[in-house]
Amino acid sequence: MGRWKxxxxxxxxxxxxxxxxxxxxxxxxxxxxGYHNTSLDEVARALGIVKGTLYNxxxxxxxxxxxxxxxxxxxxxxxxxKGLRDGRTGAEKLTITLQSYIAAMFEDLGACAIIxxxxxxxxxxxxxxxxxRDAFEQSFVTMIEEGMRDGTLLRMDPKIAVxxxxxxxxxxxxxxxxxxxxxxPQLAAEVTRLLVDGLRARK
Amino acid sequence: MGRWKxxxxxxxxxxxxxxxxxxxxxxxxxxxxGYHNTSLDEVARALGIVKGTLYNxxxxxxxxxxxxxxxxxxxxxxxxxKGLRDGRTGAEKLTITLQSYIAAMFEDLGACAIIxxxxxxxxxxxxxxxxxRDAFEQSFVTMIEEGMRDGTLLRMDPKIAVxxxxxxxxxxxxxxxxxxxxxxPQLAAEVTRLLVDGLRARK
Amino acid sequence: MGRWKxxxxxxxxxxxxxxxxxxxxxxxxxxxxGYHNTSLDEVARALGIVKGTLYNxxxxxxxxxxxxxxxxxxxxxxxxxKGLRDGRTGAEKLTITLQSYIAAMFEDLGACAIIxxxxxxxxxxxxxxxxxRDAFEQSFVTMIEEGMRDGTLLRMDPKIAVxxxxxxxxxxxxxxxxxxxxxxPQLAAEVTRLLVDGLRARK
Amino acid sequence: MGRWKxxxxxxxxxxxxxxxxxxxxxxxxxxxxGYHNTSLDEVARALGIVKGTLYNxxxxxxxxxxxxxxxxxxxxxxxxxKGLRDGRTGAEKLTITLQSYIAAMFEDLGACAIIxxxxxxxxxxxxxxxxxRDAFEQSFVTMIEEGMRDGTLLRMDPKIAVxxxxxxxxxxxxxxxxxxxxxxPQLAAEVTRLLVDGLRARK
DNA sequence: AATGAATGAGGGTTCATTCAT
DNA sequence: TATGAATGAACCCTCATTCAT
Numbered sequence: 008m009g010r011w012k013x014x015x016x017x018x019x020x021x022x023x024x025x026x027x028x029x030x031x032x033x034x035x036x037x038x039x040x041g042y043h044n045t046s047l048d049e050v051a052r053a054l055g056i057v058k059g060t061l062y063n064x065x066x067x068x069x070x071x072x073x074x075x076x077x078x079x080x081x082x083x084x085x086x087x088x089k090g091l092r093d094g095r096t097g098a099e100k101l102t103i104t105l106q107s108y109i110a111a112m113f114e115d116l117g118a119c120a121i122i123x124x125x126x127x128x129x130x131x132x133x134x135x136x137x138x139x140r141d142a143f144e145q146s147f148v149t150m151i152e153e154g155m156r157d158g159t160l161l162r163m164d165p166k167i168a169v170x171x172x173x174x175x176x177x178x179x180x181x182x183x184x185x186x187x188x189x190x191x192p193q194l195a196a197e198v199t200r201l202l203v204d205g206l207r208a209r210k
Numbered sequence: 211m212g213r214w215k216x217x218x219x220x221x222x223x224x225x226x227x228x229x230x231x232x233x234x235x236x237x238x239x240x241x242x243x244g245y246h247n248t249s250l251d252e253v254a255r256a257l258g259i260v261k262g263t264l265y266n267x268x269x270x271x272x273x274x275x276x277x278x279x280x281x282x283x284x285x286x287x288x289x290x291x292k293g294l295r296d297g298r299t300g301a302e303k304l305t306i307t308l309q310s311y312i313a314a315m316f317e318d319l320g321a322c323a324i325i326x327x328x329x330x331x332x333x334x335x336x337x338x339x340x341x342x343r344d345a346f347e348q349s350f351v352t353m354i355e356e357g358m359r360d361g362t363l364l365r366m367d368p369k370i371a372v373x374x375x376x377x378x379x380x381x382x383x384x385x386x387x388x389x390x391x392x393x394x395p396q397l398a399a400e401v402t403r404l405l406v407d408g409l410r411a412r413k
Numbered sequence: 414m415g416r417w418k419x420x421x422x423x424x425x426x427x428x429x430x431x432x433x434x435x436x437x438x439x440x441x442x443x444x445x446x447g448y449h450n451t452s453l454d455e456v457a458r459a460l461g462i463v464k465g466t467l468y469n470x471x472x473x474x475x476x477x478x479x480x481x482x483x484x485x486x487x488x489x490x491x492x493x494x495k496g497l498r499d500g501r502t503g504a505e506k507l508t509i510t511l512q513s514y515i516a517a518m519f520e521d522l523g524a525c526a527i528i529x530x531x532x533x534x535x536x537x538x539x540x541x542x543x544x545x546r547d548a549f550e551q552s553f554v555t556m557i558e559e560g561m562r563d564g565t566l567l568r569m570d571p572k573i574a575v576x577x578x579x580x581x582x583x584x585x586x587x588x589x590x591x592x593x594x595x596x597x598p599q600l601a602a603e604v605t606r607l608l609v610d611g612l613r614a615r616k
Numbered sequence: 617m618g619r620w621k622x623x624x625x626x627x628x629x630x631x632x633x634x635x636x637x638x639x640x641x642x643x644x645x646x647x648x649x650g651y652h653n654t655s656l657d658e659v660a661r662a663l664g665i666v667k668g669t670l671y672n673x674x675x676x677x678x679x680x681x682x683x684x685x686x687x688x689x690x691x692x693x694x695x696x697x698k699g700l701r702d703g704r705t706g707a708e709k710l711t712i713t714l715q716s717y718i719a720a721m722f723e724d725l726g727a728c729a730i731i732x733x734x735x736x737x738x739x740x741x742x743x744x745x746x747x748x749r750d751a752f753e754q755s756f757v758t759m760i761e762e763g764m765r766d767g768t769l770l771r772m773d774p775k776i777a778v779x780x781x782x783x784x785x786x787x788x789x790x791x792x793x794x795x796x797x798x799x800x801p802q803l804a805a806e807v808t809r810l811l812v813d814g815l816r817a818r819k
Numbered sequence: 820a821a822t823g824a825a826t827g828a829g830g831g832t833t834c835a836t837t838c839a840t
Numbered sequence: 841t842a843t844g845a846a847t848g849a850a851c852c853c854t855c856a857t858t859c860a861t
Contacts, residue, residue: 025845040329043246046830059833060846068831123384126243164392167400170385171378178377181326189367197370205408249855262858263821271856431824446735449652452851465854466825474852529790530650570798573806580787581780588779595773603776611814655834668837669842677835 011055026064028054034075038180042072042124072124073132080139082111087146097154098207104150106192106199109176113183113191123177144169151206160206172202214258229267231257237278241383245275245327275327276335283342285314290349300357301410307353309402312379316386316394326380347372354409363409375405417461432470434460440481444586448478448530478530479538486545488517493552503560504613510556512598512605515582519589519597529583550575557612566612578608620664635673637663643684647789651681651733681733682741689748691720696755706763707816713759715801715808718785722792722800753778760815769815781811 011028032054036045047068051058065071090104125133125140147169154160175198189197213231235256239248250271254261268274293307328336328343350372357363378401392400417434438460442451453474457464471477496510531539531546553575560566581604595603619637641663645654656677660667674680699713734742734749756778763769784807798806 041244041246041327043244044327044330047832048830057847058831059848062832063845124244124247126247163400163404167392167397168404170381171401171404174381174384175374175378178373178380181377182373189370194370197366198374201366201371201374201408203408204410205404205406207407209412250857251855260822261856262823265857266820447650447652447733449650450733450736453853454851463826464852465827468853469824530653532649532653569806569810573798573803574810576787576791577784577807577810580790581784584779584783584786587783595776600776603772604780607772607777607780607814609814610816611810611812613813615818656836657834666843667835668844671836672841 022064029061029064030071030074030078033071034078035180037072037075037124042127069127069129069132073128073136076125076128076132076136079112080136080143083108083143084139086111087143090150091146094150096157096159097150097152098159098203100150101147101154101160101206102199102203104147105172105176105202106195109179109195109198110192112176112179113194144173147172154206158208161208163206168206175202225267232264232267233274233277233281236274237281240275240278240327245330272330272332272335276331276339279328279331279335279339282315283339283346286311286346289314290346293353294349299360299362300353300355301362301406303353304350304357304363304409305402305406307350308375308379308405309398312382312398312401313395315379315382316398347376350375357409361411364411366409371409378405428470435467435470436477436480436484439477440484441586443478443481443530448533475533475535475538479534479542482531482534482538482542485518486542486549489514489549490545492517493549496556497552500556502563502565503556503558504565504609506556507553507560507566507612508605508609510553511578511582511608512601515585515601515604516598518582518585519600550579553578560612564614567614569612574612581608631673638670638673639680639683639687642680643687646681646684646733651736678736678738678741682737682745685734685737685741685745688721689745689752692717692752695720696752699759700755705766705768706759706761707768707812709759710756710763710769710815711808711812713756714781714785714811715804718788718804718807719801721785721788722804753782756781763815763817768817770817772815777815784811 011025029050033045033047033050036050036053047061048058051061065074086104086108089107090100090102094100094103125136128136144166148165151160151165151168155162155165179194179198183194187194213235214228232253236248236250236253239253239256250264251261254264268277289307289311292310293303293305297303297306328339331339347369351368354363354368354371358365358368382397382401386397390397417431435456439451439453439456442456442459453467454464457467471480492510492514495513496506496508500506500509531542534542550572554571557566557571557574561568561571585600585604589600593600619641620634638659642654642656642659645659645662656670657667660670674683695713695717698716699709699711703709703712734745737745753775757774760769760774760777764771764774788803788807792803796803
C-alpha cells in the first residue's frame with residue numbers, strides 16, 4: 008500500500024521524486040503530530056516501506072525537518088513575491104500574500120508546510136531557517152507599515168499582527184480536513200479575509 | 211534552586227500546592243517546547259528537585275498533560291462564563307471572552323494554558339478533553355451566531371473563525387516574551403481587538 | 414554477578430568508583446576485541462547491569478573511548494617521567510620507561526590501556542589524543558637519540574624502533590592470559606629486554 | 617574509478633582475478649581500519665563498483681575475512697618454508713622467515729596480510745585459522761629453540777618472543793606509509809634486524 | 820518526602836545481505 | 841554481470857518509570 012509503489016514513472020528522476028515523497032509524507036506528519044511525536048517508523052509505514060529504506064533518500068531525521076522548513080519557506084517567499092508584485096496598497100499586498108501562502112500549503116506540496124519545531128534543527132540549519140523566517144516576517148511588517156502609511160491598515164504594533172497571523176495559519180494543518188465543505192483556495196480566502204479585516208482601517 | 215523550597219507554609223495544603231507547582235512548571239514547558247520535547251528531568255531541574263520526586267505528586271507524565279489541559283479548560287470555561295455574563299451583544303461576549311481568556315493565560319496560572327498535544331493523552335482522558343474542548347468551541351460558535359443575528363458580526367462559517375482564533379491564541383506562548391513592551395492584559399487587548407475586528411460587521 | 418554489586422563501600426566516592434569500573438571494564442573489552450566490536454550491551458552484562466545504567470556514569474561510548482585513551486596515556490606519561498628520572502644513559506631510560514609502562518598496563522588500572530581505534534574518537538578528542546601520543550612517541554625518539562649519542566644504542570631510524578615497540582606492546586593485551594606462568598612485572602621485564610636488546614649497541 | 621575496469625583480460629580467469637581483487641582491497645582496509653570498522657560500501661567504492669556486485673565474488677563479509685586470513689597464512693607458510701630451506705642456524709632461519717614475511721606483506725598481495733579479528737570469523741573458519749596460526753607460531757618456536765641449542769639465540773620463553781614479534785609485525789600496516797623513505801624490503805630488513813637482534817646471543 | 824540508581828521500552832541510524840531488473 | 845533499491849537485525853542513546861534507602 009502507500010504512496011510508494013508505481014507512483015513514479017520516469018527513470019532517473021525517480022530518486023528525486025521519491026525523496027520528495029518522503030519529505031512530503033514526513034512533513035504532513037510533522038505538521039499534524041509534531042516533529043518529536045512522529046517516528047520514522049510511522050512515516051515509513053505510511054509509505055508502505057520500511058524505516059531503513061528512508062535512509063536511501065534522506066540523511067537523517069533532522070535533514071527531513073530542514074528540507075520541510077525550506078520547502079515551506081519557498082512557498083512563503085513565492086507568496087511574498089506575488090503580494091509585492093500584484094498588490095498596490097499595503098492591504099492588498101498583505102491579502103494577496105496571505106491568501107496565496109495558505110492556498111499553496113494545501114496544494115500538491117501539501118501540508119509539508121508549516122513546521123514549528125525550530126529547536127530540533129541542527130544549529131547550522133537552525134540559523135539558516137531563523138534568518139529566512141525573520142526576513143519573511145520582516146516582509147510582512149514592511150507591508151503592514153506601508154498599509155498604515157497609505158491609510159489602508161490600522162495602526163498597531165506590526166509584529167503582534169504578524170505573529171497572530173502566523174499562529175492562525177500554522178494551526179491550520181491541525182484542524183483542516185480534506186473532506187471539509189471548503190476547498191483549499193476557498194478556505195484560504197475566508198481565513199485571509201478574517202485576518203486582514205481585523206487590521207483594516209475603518210472609514 | 212527553583213520555586214520549591216520555602217514556597218509553601220501551611221501544612222496539609224502543601225501536597226496540593228506542590229502538585230500545582232509541578233503542573234504549572236510542566237505546563238509552561240509543554241506550551242513552549244511541546245509535550246514530547248519536554249523531559250521530566252528538565253521540569254524537575256527547573257523546580258530544583260529531582261525527577262523521582264515528581265512522582266510523589268503526579269502519577270505519570272500523561273496525568274500531568276491531562277491536568278494541564280483541565281486547568282487550561284477551567285480558564286476557558288471561566289472566560290466563557292464571564293463573556294456570557296458581562297456582554298450584551300454577540301460581539302461583546304466574544305470580545306470579553308477572548309480577552310479574559312488570553313489574559314488569564316499569562317496570569318499566575320501562567321502558560322500552563324494551551325497545550326496542543328491531545329494525541330499524547332490516554333484514550334479515556336482524551337475523550338474527556340475532546341468533549342470539553344468541543345463544548346468550549348461550541349460556546350464560541352453560539353456567541354458568533356448570536357452576533358450574526360444581532361448584526362454585530364459578519365456572516366461566515368463560525369467554525370473557521372473559532373479555529374483561526376484558537377490557532378492565533380495557542381501560538382502566543384511560543385513568541386510571547388515577558389520582557390516585551392506590553393503587559394499581559396495589554397497584549398490580550400491588542401490581539402483580541404485584531405481578531406474580533408476581523409469578524410465585526412461593517413456599517 | 415559481575416563486578417558491580419558490593420564492590421564499593423564509601424558513599425560519595427561511589428559515583429567516581431563506579432565510573433572507573435565502567436571505564437576499566439570497557440577498556441578491557443576494547444583492548445581485547447576492539448572498539449567497534451564491543452557493544453555496550455556486552456560491557457553492561459559483564460558488569461551485571463543493564464546498558465541504560467551505563468549512561469548514569471558516562472556520556473556516551475565515545476567518551477568511554479576517550480577516557481580509556483587518557484588513562485592509558487597517563488600511564489605512559491608516568492613511565493616516561495620515571496625513565497627520565499631514574500635512567501642515566503639513553504638505553505637505561507628506554508628500558509626503565511618500557512618496563513614500567515608495560516607493568517602498569519597489567520596493574521590495577523588493568524588492560525584499560527592501549528586502545529588502538531583513534532579514528533573512532535570525536536574530532537576534538539582525537540586531536541587531544543593524537544597530540545599527546547605524538548609527544549609520547551617523541552619522548553621515546555629523544556631517548557633513543559640520546560642513546561645513539563652516548564653509545565648505548567645502535568644507529569637506526571628512531572621512529573621505526575618506536576613504532577615497532579608500540580606494536581609489540583599494544584598487542585600484548587590480546588595474548589596475555591592472567592593465568593600464565595609469568596607475573597605482569599616479570600613479563601614486562603622479559604619483553605622489555607627483548608625489545609631494547611635489539612637496539613643495543615654491540616661491543 | 618578503482619582497480620576494476622579493464623584490469624583483467626583473459627576470459628575464464630576473470631572471475632578468479634576479480635575475486636582476488638576484492639579480497640585484496642578488503643584486506644587492505646581491514647588491516648588499516650579493522651574488520652568491524654570497514655563497511656563493504658567503502659570497499660566497493662574503492663574498487664569503483666557497487667556493494668551488491670561484491671556478492672558475485674564472495675559469499676559474505678565473513679568469507680572475505682576468512683580468505684584474507686588464508687592468504688596471509690599462505691604468505692606466512694611460504695616465509696617459513698623459505699627460512700627452513702635457506703637458513704642454516706636458528707638465527708638465520710628466523711631472520712630469513714621474518715624478513716620475507718614482512719616483505720611479502722607489502723608486495724602485490726599487499727596489506728591483505730595480518731588481520732587481527734579472529735573473533736569475527738565463523739566458528740568453523742575460526743577453528744581452521746586458529747589451528748593454522750598455532751602451527752605457524754609453532755614453527756617459529758621450533759626455529760627459536762633450534763637457535764637456543766646451536767648457540768645463536770638467547771634462552772627465553774620462545775612463545776613470548778613469538779607473540780612480541782607478531783605484535784610488532786601486525787601493527788605495521790597501521791603506521792606504514794607508502795611514501796616513506798624506505799621501500800618495503802628495506803623496512804622489512806630494518807624491523808627484522810631490530811627484532812632478531814633482541815634475541816641474538818651475545819659473545 | 821526526597822533521593823538517585825536502575826530498568827526497559829522505544830526511536831534513530833548503520834550496514835550486511837537479498838533481489839528484481 | 842552489474843546495479844541500486846529494499847530489508848531487517850543490531851547498536852547507541854534517551855527517558856519515563858520504579859524502587860530501595
